[in-house]
Amino acid sequence: MEKETKINTSLNNTLEEELRVMLVEKNKENHRLRSHIEMLEKTVAEEQEAKYRAWVKLADCKKELDKVKN
Helix, strand or coil, rough: HHHHHHHHHHHHHHHHHHHHHHHHHHHHHHHHHHHHHHHHHHHHHHHHHHHHHHHHHHHHHHHHHHHHHH
């Protein structure tokens, strides 16, 4: 009966180690995904800012054109 306990303990340790490895891998994947999301959010913010600046510049150019026409 003592052998069965050792086998179960060994099996349990193996499963625990397998789960630990899976958890570490998922944490790494989670970190990569969070970094990617952060990069995408910054990129979107930069694009929105550039778009806003382009619209402002377009409005300024239209005002200047109207002044030249009149």
